[in-house]
Amino acid sequence: MTGHREAMRTPGDTILSVEGLSVGFGRGTARVAALRDVSFTLGRGRTLALVGESGSGKSVTSLALMGLLPPSGRILSGRLDFRTPDGRVTDLARLDGAGFRALRGPGISMIFQEPMSSLNPLFTIGDQIGEMLLLHQDLRAAERRRRVIEMLELVEIPGAAARVDAYPHELSGGMRQRVMIAMGLICRPALLIADEPTTALDVTIQAQILDLMRRLQKELGMSILFITHDMGVVAEMADDVAVMYAGAVVEQAGVLDLFDRTRHPYTRGLLASIPREGLGPDDRLVPIPGSVPPLSALPPGCAFAPRCPHARPACREPVSLEPKAPGHLSACIFDFAGEAA
Amino acid sequence: MRSYLLRRLVGMIVVIFLVLTIAFVLVRLAPGDPASLMLGPDASPDEVAALRGRLGLDRPILVQYATFLGNALQGDLGRSLFFNQPVLTVLANRAEPTIFLALFSLMVALVIATPVGIWAAYRRGSFLDQASITSAMLAASVPSFLTGLIFQRYLATDLGWFPASGYGGAGADFAERMRHLVLPSITLGITNSALILRFTRASMLDILGEDYVRTARAKGMTERRVVLRHALKNAGIPIITVIGLTFALLVSGAVVTERVFNLPGMGNLVVNAVLRRDYPVIQGTLIVVAGLYVLVNLATDLLYLVVDKRVRY
Numbered sequence: 001m002t003g004h005r006e007a008m009r010t011p012g013d014t015i016l017s018v019e020g021l022s023v024g025f026g027r028g029t030a031r032v033a034a035l036r037d038v039s040f041t042l043g044r045g046r047t048l049a050l051v052g053e054s055g056s057g058k059s060v061t062s063l064a065l066m067g068l069l070p071p072s073g074r075i076l077s078g079r080l081d082f083r084t085p086d087g088r089v090t091d092l093a094r095l096d097g098a099g100f101r102a103l104r105g106p107g108i109s110m111i112f113q114e115p116m117s118s119l120n121p122l123f124t125i126g127d128q129i130g131e132m133l134l135l136h137q138d139l140r141a142a143e144r145r146r147r148v149i150e151m152l153e154l155v156e157i158p159g160a161a162a163r164v165d166a167y168p169h170e171l172s173g174g175m176r177q178r179v180m181i182a183m184g185l186i187c188r189p190a191l192l193i194a195d196e197p198t199t200a201l202d203v204t205i206q207a208q209i210l211d212l213m214r215r216l217q218k219e220l221g222m223s224i225l226f227i228t229h230d231m232g233v234v235a236e237m238a239d240d241v242a243v244m245y246a247g248a249v250v251e252q253a254g255v256l257d258l259f260d261r262t263r264h265p266y267t268r269g270l271l272a273s274i275p276r277e278g279l280g281p282d283d284r285l286v287p288i289p290g291s292v293p294p295l296s297a298l299p300p301g302c303a304f305a306p307r308c309p310h311a312r313p314a315c316r317e318p319v320s321l322e323p324k325a326p327g328h329l330s331a332c333i334f335d336f337a338g339e340a341a
Numbered sequence: 342m343r344s345y346l347l348r349r350l351v352g353m354i355v356v357i358f359l360v361l362t363i364a365f366v367l368v369r370l371a372p373g374d375p376a377s378l379m380l381g382p383d384a385s386p387d388e389v390a391a392l393r394g395r396l397g398l399d400r401p402i403l404v405q406y407a408t409f410l411g412n413a414l415q416g417d418l419g420r421s422l423f424f425n426q427p428v429l430t431v432l433a434n435r436a437e438p439t440i441f442l443a444l445f446s447l448m449v450a451l452v453i454a455t456p457v458g459i460w461a462a463y464r465r466g467s468f469l470d471q472a473s474i475t476s477a478m479l480a481a482s483v484p485s486f487l488t489g490l491i492f493q494r495y496l497a498t499d500l501g502w503f504p505a506s507g508y509g510g511a512g513a514d515f516a517e518r519m520r521h522l523v524l525p526s527i528t529l530g531i532t533n534s535a536l537i538l539r540f541t542r543a544s545m546l547d548i549l550g551e552d553y554v555r556t557a558r559a560k561g562m563t564e565r566r567v568v569l570r571h572a573l574k575n576a577g578i579p580i581i582t583v584i585g586l587t588f589a590l591l592v593s594g595a596v597v598t599e600r601v602f603n604l605p606g607m608g609n610l611v612v613n614a615v616l617r618r619d620y621p622v623i624q625g626t627l628i629v630v631a632g633l634y635v636l637v638n639l640a641t642d643l644l645y646l647v648v649d650k651r652v653r654y
Contacts, residue, residue, distance in 0.1 A: 066559055068555060068558055068559060097564075100561070101561045101562065101563065102561065103561070104558075104559055104560060104561030105560055105561040109559070110559045112552060112555070112556060112559075114552055117551065117552040117553065118552040118553055118555070118556045119553055119556065120553040120556070120557065120571055120574075120575070121553070121575070121649070121651060122574045122575055122648070122649060122650070123571075123574075131560060131562070132560055132561075135560060135561055135562050136561060167650045167651070169650075169651050180556075183556075183560070
């Protein structure tokens with residue numbers, strides 16, 4: 001999982017580079033900043049996990065990348081440099097509707113959180129998967145159907161040739177998520193954004209879907225932006241991790257680095273609050289005190305300071321994401337690497 | 342599916358039976374004696390009694406009811422007192438203008454309401470959205486006799502584009518008769534478009550917020566395809582429902598519209614029948630309209646099956 005990670009990457013190996021992305025919702029004085037100066041990079045063929053609690057801005061980030069922000073939301077600043085399959089670099093923040101339409105599918109594809117409601121109930125799954133091909137490739141109907149069945153077999157849906165004419169309500173949640181994956185992958189996208197693809201599924205199905213995604217990633221050679229709040233899934237899927245809190249990235253590192261040498265107090269809190277192996281019956285999970293502040297009332301300086309056990313007066317000064325070690329960035333004035341949590 | 346149809350059929354029979362009963366009772370609760378009314382103020386009591394005997398009005402009410410039901414089941418809705426013809430014949434002679442008026446006005450309503458409703462939902466809160474809601478309210482609250490009079494005054498009398506009233510007179514060919522239906526259809530259609538527009542807008546608003554609409558956008562299709570293929574089909578069911586419901590409005594609207602435009606249809610017929618105390622015709626119209634309404638409702642329910650494969654009966 002981690003053998004192919006390198007410390008340095010040439011720019012040509014970067015498929016997505018997000019620089020200073022800020023997104024606001026609403027207008028004028030009612031505007032709320034959902035994302036504040038978010039930056040991260042994703043290497044070609046790698047998986048970057050975007051981690052955080054609800055409301056931390058993970059999904060807004062992915063919607064901004066897809067050009068699917070709701071009408072009240074706007075990109076205020078930042079660059080979203082995406083290397084298209086033909087090698088050109090496009091700034092997604094400046095892309096118009098037609099540009100996005102051409103990119104969605106073959107360039108960037110997205111799998112959504114809710115397999116139950118993300119498929120159109122009135123069209124067969126074959127129709128919905130095949131529509132991707134209809135939109136982006138020039139194929140005859142019979143050839144499209146053949147490719148759809150092939151794709152359904154690839155995502156391990158049993159009886160694919162018969163299931164292609166099924167309606168979503170005739171499939172289980174796990175099967176529907178496989179259909180979503182088939183739809184996302186049929187145009188062989190360079191980048192797959194998976195927004196909590198397994199959150200709505202039970203644990204055994206979750207493991208199967210994660211397995212499937214890893215296998216397909218290897219086969220199709222794509223990069224994955226994996227959005228989750230589940231540290232267990234992060235450990236299983238990710239090469240790199242970016243931790244988000246209240247609309248900003250607070251720590252980014254390789255996955256082992258992040259787990260072994262956690263630098264940001266919020267990440268430490270996140271890791272301490274999840275059940276893990278080696279926990280005895282008398283050990284207690286440690287919750288992070290307090291709750292995420294509303295985006296309309298963020299404290300000055302570090303947004304995590306009010307909940308942070310290490311907070312000092314200096315934490316009220318603005319803080320930015322800075323390298324603390326090669327390949328390891330943290331947005332904290334202190335550097336806690338190696339210390340006990 | 343078969344048992345569903347069977348249940349629906351039984352339900353329809355019950356409804357028709359209730360309608361027959363209500364029609365019978367209502368007409369007999371009305372004050373005034375049809376026999377003396379038909380014969381006029383100069384008729385002698387003997388003449389009135391003779392006519393009452395001929396019409397069966399002197400028999401016990403339950404016997405009248407049983408006879409009425411028995412005849413109705415055999416397709417005999419009685420004879421019109423005024424025309425002295427079988428009620429079904431009288432109705433059949435007046436059916437054409439009413440059927441085409443209903444059909445055309447529904448088309449007018451759909452042509453106005455569906456695109457505007459979709460657009461208003463898509464551009465929610467825009468000027469066009471506000472304007473469409475306001476005009477729908479206006480269309481629903483201005484009575485159709487007023488709209489009809491305005492059209493007659495400007496489009497018929499002043500501009501002479503369409504005939505102002507009537508149905509072309511005896512011997513008018515089909516095209517000429519349909520020409521006489523243009524203004525009535527627009528009048529009735531505008532009134533009925535209001536409800537369909539509000540429903541279309543509301544159900545499109547719901548659907549446009551659904552996850553699968555976002556999925557459709559994420560697939561890289563045009564907004565036009567997102568709205569017209571993925572959203573509209575889902576919004577279709579409530580729209581079909583309201584179209585079925587407006588059928589009732591259409592019937593009552595047809596009465597007024599036919600009156601204003603002096604069309605020889607069933608609406609006009611029933612108004613005259615009430616004034617003439619032509620009981621069998623009133624009963625007959627009630628029964629035919631109720632039967633149609635039941636059929637339209639069945640048709641809408643069956644249409645769900647075609648649109649939405651999740652629906653199982």
